[in-house]
Amino acid sequence: MRTLPHPCPRPRRRARSLGVLIATASAVAATALAAPGAASAATTTPVTSAPAPAAAARADSSAALPAHALVGYLHSSFANGSGYTRMADVPDSWDIINLAFGEPTSTTSGDIKFSLCPQSECPKVETEAEFKAAIKAKQAAGKKVQISIGGQNGQVRLATTAARDKFVSSVGAIIDRYGLDGLDIDFEGHSLSLNNGDTDFKNPKTPAIVNLISAVKTLKAKYGANFTLTMAPETFFVQLGYQFYGSGPWGGQDPRAGAYLPVIQALRNDLTLLHVQDYNSGPIMGLDNQYHFMGGADFHIAMTDMLLAGFPVAGNKNNVFPALAPSQVAIGMPASTHAGNGHTAPGEVNKALNCLTKKTDCGSYQTHGTWPALRGLMTWSINWDNFNGREFSKNFDTYFGRR
Template sequence: MAPPPSGRFRPLSPARPRRLRGRGPRLRAAAAVFALAASAALTVPAAAAPAPHRAADAPRAVAGASGSAALPEHALVGYLHTSFANGSGYTRLADVPDDWDIIDLAFGEPTSATSGDIRFGLCPQSECPDVESEEEFKAAVAEKQAQGKKVLLSIGGQNGQVRLTTTQARDTFVSSVSSIIDKYGLDGLDIDFEGHSLSLDADDTDFRNPTTPVIVNLISAIESLKAKYGDDFTLTMAPETFFVQLGHQRYGPGPNGGDARAGAYLPVIHALRDDLTLLHVQDYNSGPIMGLDGQYHQMGSADFHIAMTDMLLAGFPVAGDADNVFPALPPEKVAIGMPATSQAGNGYVPPGEVNTALDCLTKGSDCGSYQPHGTWPALRGLMAWSVNWDRFNDWEFSKNFTAYFG
């Protein structure tokens, strides 16, 4: 039997959707609601699904805020394994090709789940023999910025569970993140909270007015960082579909005691939409998700990327309530998250399928069975896990992106 991939993920069993992430083939917590969604697909008729909410009906945030205007018209985002190594090999920041416009340094992690104290450092030489010195790394950050690139601290990943349960943890988060940004001269922050970092209390049912401490404190912390660093502060988020699009079907525990994490990113995205530079949901390692057509969509095809992205760009009813709509995001603030290779994660699609999804969403052509609720030529671009895995695969992902957008 071939060994499991030594990347961020290991293949999932189709019968039991699970999600994995981190520095190697490590198991993360099971997403039980996905299993419920998969079984519900067999029994819930499409007619029972909420009617699609069209883009014209949803309020739109102002595009170009929070550094978006400083990005190229179409941007490529990639995670760089900075603090660890795995089967993809270590890549120095200075060696990242110019194709990558935003480089997310993976990962900053807390000293404990509830401390709010974030730490970040370069990969130990014993693990990464080719690691650069801190001075070389700082010089590489400055050089990338001189080339017009953004270099961000990404916080979270599989191992970096962050629960800001108290205002003290919130304040510690702000101060520790600020120290890292200042030390390396970074452009901003990527929020990559996974696992049990975000969840909703049972009585927290309105994404516009959250009351759960871990949600409220995270929003407040990011607002403080934004206020400290000003309009040039770059803010990106990389939630999983479980925390965003699944909210169309279920939001938090609900009356039937569902998973408290379902849709839990929605209040964070909504509260910070004016400060947000880019949202790139991970369209991989996902269970089946109901789209605006009332059908369940499976990862690993252009159809999945089209349906999931359409939900962000058209807006969608939360928990099936047509009167409670998560408003559309402007296309300039949206990118599609994909694995760079089949070794990097479940849900990989080859370049042809990537281009089919882009053709449909940006040109309205070759859409297949799913018809999106608009055409968005200004869709910002793509995100990949990861730069390292793309290098491992002879830069297939980034070469295709550059060829497509010229």
Template sequence: MSLRFPLSKRVLTGVCASVAAAGLLATVSTTTADAGTTSDAGTTSATTKAALPDHALVGYLHSSFANGSGYTRMADVPDSWDIIDLAFGEPTSTTSGDIRFSLCPQSECPNVESEDEFKAAIKAKQAAGKKVLISIGGQNGQVQLTTTAARDKFVESVGAIIDKYGLDGLDIDFEGHSLSLDDGDTDFKNPKTPAIVNLIAAVKSLKAKHGSDFVLTMAPETFFVQLGYQFYGSGASGGQDPRSGAYLPVIHALRDDLTLLHVQDYNSGPIMGLDNQFHNMGSADFHIAMTDMLLTGFPVAGDTNNVFPALDPSQVAIGLPASPNAGNGHTTPGDVTKALNCLTKKSDCGGYEPHGSWPALRGLMAWSINWDGFNGGEFSKNFESYYGR
């Protein structure tokens, strides 16, 4: 996501670029357009929605580390933010499943609050109607639940963090090599890869433990979701990146437990939309095309008999960098407004025409609350202005 420092060097950009160069373009048939919703109703039951505003603003709070954006105390998080993701819970080792979280050391963050102050501030935010989650992973926190022991340790350790701080739920921000499909694992509806099967089971266990109010969000990169329109796993020849589309089985298996999906529309190479054209990050068209795929549904790896179903619009937000310092693919407030207009009103659509309009699109996610503050709150102010809050 999850840049601890301004403008990181990302491997995925090069991978996506090589995918584009391969020229292996999937073809969308008429079935594709009919596969997903073209109305606000959606196709997913979304039976376990959290009590969020109709239009919500999600942000990541750098609680465990310092960078150029500065440390923001929980009590000082502006009221604009409806979901606050604590960045990050990280594993003791890649395959341990043992997730740890602690506040930024005072040597790095001189203004860090005490644990008691932090817990009290979380309660105050919750009393004001906000949701506070632990985000697992990030750029540096690779998590691979390859064994049942790791799965069980994940449930135990994440549950302990949620209980310790009285949190509302979990954000899955698995990046890099956390999710990868084994050879021969070709059906996103029936995954076989242990790391994926165990993650699904672990999240379901946490949901069962904490009840129907448990908030579950996910922040995958485009490589792991929308790229699945072209490529899924290693492919029949075994020549593709096995991470291609690897989040799709997780999203699909948990769609009825999912509160919100906010794909990272940044740090991305060119991605093909349902118009069979490549779209580049940082533009309104990119956000429109990427979000349209989630709200319309799409055939996986071009197979019109294997369609990833549309999500309910209330389950979807657009993920963006809060400022030019926060990540590659920053989008100007004007283009953010154009994307929202197109997706919710079907106006201002520019070069990409979505398959419907979705007034109930949940909102926006930003990396990060800290970077937005560093930039004078431009991102959150634009959101509030747009929705008249």
């Protein structure tokens, strides 16, 4: 048994068998699950002003993307009910293609491996030579192809410098082998958590977090300014940090709460895109100090507003997570009802985009700004979008007039 600061069960990002195993969000109030004697800091310390100024200039790698970009995950190493999609058959709508997934040989080894889905599991899989050629063709067409590390099954915990160094060398080997553009960090489950007493997101002390930051900076330095870096944390690891950070001042909270914040903070000048998974989530408190529930425009508006306005961490208005640049932010959504809990219908997707970029269709939530430069959307996944008649990608292209 564990004490959670928030009623969010561990989401399952993907399943290897037919159908997708999805987490069921609980509606229990988060404050009731705080450590004994603790109160919800965000509830007792409401926001009284716009949280933070805009972030610094975007990473150089962002400049090569279109003004509004579409990011998708390609099931390259496994099969499930969505069907296998060859790299050459990925539709042109996708601007960043994340190969899912590079996974470790063990949780703490740092040794990341990636290989194409075996033919016994994916009868339509291409050869490695065909796969590499298709990647080059996508890149020639202006697309970015990255290796995504982690996912539901790929727990990665870089607790030692040896694991850090192995992560750098093994991820670099995958990038070199396939000629990739960069890296997507999709650490889930127990990959990131904060040690007791690690309370300052601007100066983390937890080895697994410090080593991850160091490893990514090393890869960025190796490959240069055009190296793309994206992250796909869950709301539990980012927006929940408005209420709870780590195990808390009294202990007893889930130490994973807000645990991505120090990683994002340390890498914000290297970050191409942050696309939080606005799905498989429990209710999350927004800057209006109200709980928001996944599946409609309101959830995406409230969660994205937090990233674009900044927010006090654990309710401390003297300790603010600074806003990201709109060009560094995309919204993560499931491509279909099969892909994840919290699917958002196209009409609701468009309402969210209207609110954030035009300040129309906002409903009851009042954003802290208007951001026409919001970069775009991410989805799990390209395969599930194809399975669903490309509803997600076609709606994106229509909304932004790209097709």
